[in-house]
Amino acid sequence: MNLFCNFKYELIADDTRRSALSRFAGCRRAVFNKALELQNDRKAKSEKPISYLEMAHLLMEWKQTEEMAFLKEAPSQALQQTLMDLDRAIKDTFRKKGDPAKKRWPRFKAKDIGDGFRLPQVKPQDIDEPNGRVKLPKLGWLRYRRSRPLAFKCGDGTLIPGKVKQIHITKDCGKWFVTFATEFEIPDPVMKEKDVGIDVGIVHAVTLSNGKTCDLDVKTIKKIEGEIAYLKRRLSLNQSSRKKLAAKGLAEEFDKRKPSRTRRRLKELIQKKYKRIRSI
Template sequence: MRRTLGCVRLVYNKALHVRTQAWYEKQERVGYAQTSSMLTDWKKQEELDFLNEVSSVPLQQGLRHLQTAFTNFFAGRTKYPNFKKKHQGGSAEFTKSAFKFKDKQIYLAKCTEPLPIRWSRQIPEGCEPSTVTVRLHPSGRWHISIRFDDPTIKPLPVTDKAIGIDLGISSLVITSDGGASHLRDK
């Protein structure tokens, strides 16, 4: 698993370097599609052939996270993306195509043994995992986060109405349509 985290970090940092260099040298933006094709080329290089030993899904997800970081940067929501450091731990995200879920066991792609999981809560009936994120904290502790899709939850109906909510001092809640808090003082 540490090898996977290292490979994700390497791919993220190489892509960040390429994107930064392209901007400073040619004022050219490099997107996810270009970095994804670069990943294919990197995996063919002899000095980077170890990238083939880990699942390609977390590597691609790392590139998607970098794309999101740049999208947020260009929208003014955050600072320029930083390079990932080894001592910060790291994470790897596996989508549905890169793991198998059977009998409350999770088998990641290119791993022979299931993940040793101590479940913190019950899995609701009928729910299937869609994403598994494995994180190594700087303290050395491992954490697994699993996103489940629940088919019983229906989407809310689409509406063109909107309302603002203000938390007040004299009334707990005031809504933009003039309604006051529906909570009664005792």
């Protein structure tokens, strides 16, 4: 049987490489927003959306302009995948009512929210798994924290290597991560006496068929949620106070695209709190 698994590791990069990754993510965001702006204009005029192939030709034209020449810094595959994502998102909005895959019209992407990019074509020689290295376009070799082998572990403890189909580079709370989308060919599992069933419930987070239960640290989660609520109130007050000061001419106009140092710090703290809940 074929099985798909994602293996996520933290990248070890210096400030120069981290800046380059941020620029790549920024180029991806700029392409998505510019293409979405064109699609929004056509939607307002009741015209048919632009296809992916047409947008890909426009991308080549954008790179030749002085205004968007910075797109040449990013890998072409990552920018093309962005246009594919937008094309797929728009098609999902036209699905029939009641279809679970139906989605709302895509919205513009904001900075520091979902930053990253995807590389669909991966060569086996670009992954040095024993030494924990991956080769990225226009960056070269980057090390990652090899916390576990890039292989599927069977019930008897044997490791089965797989084939990496895609590489995802993402940013979370100031740290960069690499995710390997891997396909495995494993033998069909055989039921054994030691196998157990897992049920995810409400009273207990996990209940096993042998009677054992596993519970989350709900007390700590509720405590963190209270801290998040407090930080969000401060974030809201930061915006309202900035607007009042701007009305009196004591501060610049509030612009969420250019947040202040205090606002950036509050958003970083909120992201770290959410990450801690996810880790729990």
